Amino acid sequence: AQKITQTQPGMFVQEKEAVTLDCTYDTSDQSYGLFWYKQPSSGEMIFLIYQGSYDEQNATEGRYSLNFQKARKSANLVISASQLGDSAMYFCAMSRSGYSTLTFGKGTMLLVSP
Amino acid sequence: DTGVSQDPRHKITKRGQNVTFRCDPISEHNRLYWYRQTLGQGPEFLTYFQNEAQLEKSRLLSDRFSAERPKGSFSTLEIQRTEQGDSAMYLCASRTGIGQTNTGELFFGEGSRLTVL
Numbered sequence: 075a076q077k078i079t080q081t082q083p084g085m086f087v088q089e090k091e092a093v094t095l096d097c098t099y100d101t102s103d104q105s106y107g108l109f110w111y112k113q114p115s116s117g118e119m120i121f122l123i124y125q126g127s128y129d130e131q132n133a134t135e136g137r138y139s140l141n142f143q144k145a146r147k148s149a150n151l152v153i154s155a156s157q158l159g160d161s162a163m164y165f166c167a168m169s170r171s172g173y174s175t176l177t178f179g180k181g182t183m184l185l186v187s188p
Numbered sequence: 189d190t191g192v193s194q195d196p197r198h199k200i201t202k203r204g205q206n207v208t209f210r211c212d213p214i215s216e217h218n219r220l221y222w223y224r225q226t227l228g229q230g231p232e233f234l235t236y237f238q239n240e241a242q243l244e245k246s247r248l249l250s251d252r253f254s255a256e257r258p259k260g261s262f263s264t265l266e267i268q269r270t271e272q273g274d275s276a277m278y279l280c281a282s283r284t285g286i287g288q289t290n291t292g293e294l295f296f297g298e299g300s301r302l303t304v305l
Contacts, residue, residue: 121294
């Protein structure tokens with residue numbers, strides 16, 4: 075079975091600073107995918123970034139980067155230059171290769187202050 | 189708006205009543221998913237369709253829950269004899285099934301929030 079652990083219930087960051095949201099995972103699969111989603115107060119889950127287990131480079135998408143450490147089974151999200159609009163819940167998720175069903179963590183609430 | 193749409197956005201019902209939620213996925217997406225999210229938790233997988241076929245169901249989907257996607261387009265999720273524990277946000281998501289890449293993101297709707305009194 076797959077499991078995602080997000081140990082930070084809440085994080086605070088000042089605008090324009092960088093923040094790291096932690097995610098560790100547990101799986102016996104060799105091939106898997108790791109995702110980060112953002113959920114603002116409206117409720118919609120917004121895809122941010124993806125990392126495949128065999129990808130050698132850390133994924134980056136604009137201000138988002140994924141710090142993938144396979145041996146430690148961690149997939150931390152780094153948001154550079156935080157903006158007020160980044161305030162939201164952030165979920166780490168994973169899927170088994172070939173299966174698109176996602177297993178989510180409990181999430182981290184990020185608050186960005188001016 | 190061509191995103192995933194869900195209806196109703198909010199539903200308040202009394203215990204024991206039946207409720208039905210509808211999801212309209214992105215038109216070219218042949219895969220459709222239902223998730224449930226309770227307060228303080230991440231979304232939990234309920235069931236998944238590829239076209240009209242229901243290919244996977246979570247053990248969370250009790251006998252009181254039924255989902256359909258009759259023509260491979262929109263889907264409905266019905267909860268019979270609702271219980272207070274059914275109070276949650278019900279999220280629908282879709283994606284294209286083209287290719288076997290695992291990079292395919294799920295596109296989520298804004299959810300249907302159910303409150304059972």
